[in-house]
Amino acid sequence: MSKRYHALRDVVCSLPEAGWNYGHTRSPFYSYDVEHGATFVIYNGRMMPISMKTSTREEGYWALRRTVTRLNTGEFVTELMGPDAGKLLDRVFTRKVSALKVGRCAYGLACWPNGGIMVDGILIRLGEERFWYVQADGEFMGWTRGIAVASGMDVEIFDAKSWVQQIQGPKAFDVLADLSDQGMPEEFKYFDMREITIAGVPCLITRTGWTGEMGFEIYTIDGSDTSAMYDRTTEVGKAHGLVDIGLDPMDTRRIEAAILNNISDMDYLMTPFEAGLEMFVDLEREDDYFGKEALLTADRRTRMYGVKCATAEPLIGGHVERDGKEIGVITASSWSPYLECGVAYVKLHSADLIEPRTGKVVGFDLQLHDCELIDLPFYDAEKKIPRGLEIANV
Secondary structure (H helix, E strand, O other): OOOOOOOOOOOEOOOOOOOOOOOOEOOOOHHHHHHOOOEEEEEOOEEEEEEEOOEOHHHHHHHHHHOOEEEEOOOEEEEEEOOOHHHHHHHHEOOOOOOOOOOEEEEEEEEOOOOOEEEEEEEEEEEOOEEEEEEOOOOOHHHHHHHHHHHOOOOEEEEOOOOEEEEEOOOHHHHHHHHOOOOOOOOOOOOEEEEEEEOOEEEEEEOOOOOOOOEEEEEEOOOOOHHHHHHHHHHHHHHOOOEEOOHHHHHHHHHHOOOOOEOOOEOOOOOOOOOOOHHHOOOOOOOOOOOHHHHHOOOOOOOEEEEEEOOOOEOOOOEEEEOOEEEEEEEEEEEEOOOOEEEEEEEEOOHHHOOOOEEEEEEOOOOEEEEEEEOOOOOOOOOOOOOOOOOOOO
């Protein structure tokens, strides 16, 4: 190999010394993460734990697949409120969302005018004129504020000051039934939102997640007693075998489930089609949205595929080659305990390079290994597991 790779990754840790924290923000659950020996990554300017001393990556993975886990995330919540909130969101997202019912969620994908991906996330409708956008890392609030001002729209856009926890795994709803002061919400369907209290503390929950497993997310309300909520969740979760994890175990599972991460897997240089997200783009809409004109003439083929490697975990940033020629770059990877092989995403340099679906990939050991390219996801294409329609036998 002519390229020089490093089998290293960068993490953030907290040290007992004075000094500037460089502008990032700690969550209200930071002290709990530190107690669990967490290392962090900066996501949306927030500290998000990626590893814990409470469990290894593999132990956390199996807890996610077999019991229930908790992750304090770095998702950022933007609130949009006012008569023109729905109108603005229709202008920004690639699917019309103003018809979304109160109490429901939708996947929201926003593009730049050139059709490149800006950001993705979950849109929640809290009221007729009130929305929350729970976004991945990326630009959104400043962009929408600029559009609103330039268009003279009557909408307020601001930081909701909410923090998000993911409770994920097959026993997640057993936890929820005991955790909510109101008991298990009635007809809590996939992508539903509910307002509940936990230990008397108001919060929102949505039946969503970043894992491909059954579960829900908890959203704090600004000014609420997050410690009481966290302690109650810990108490209830203990009875159901809840394991606190960092991002690493979820990362393995989200790769298997083909849940892309903005910026690292897809970015402004890729269209939704190239990222395999064509089902979230509506080109038949009569109204206009940012990126629509460019997307109408864009190549509809994907450049994102899965990689299976029997002998190594592929190296993030490493290349995939065929007949000695580089055909793509690994954007995410892990070792799958369930599939018993290395799993990864490859971003092909061109959609034309997919066949034949064999090649060699740089492993974390910096050696070349045989690999197979596959369509995403690795399994459960119909999302039966997160919908609660199927219990995985693992």
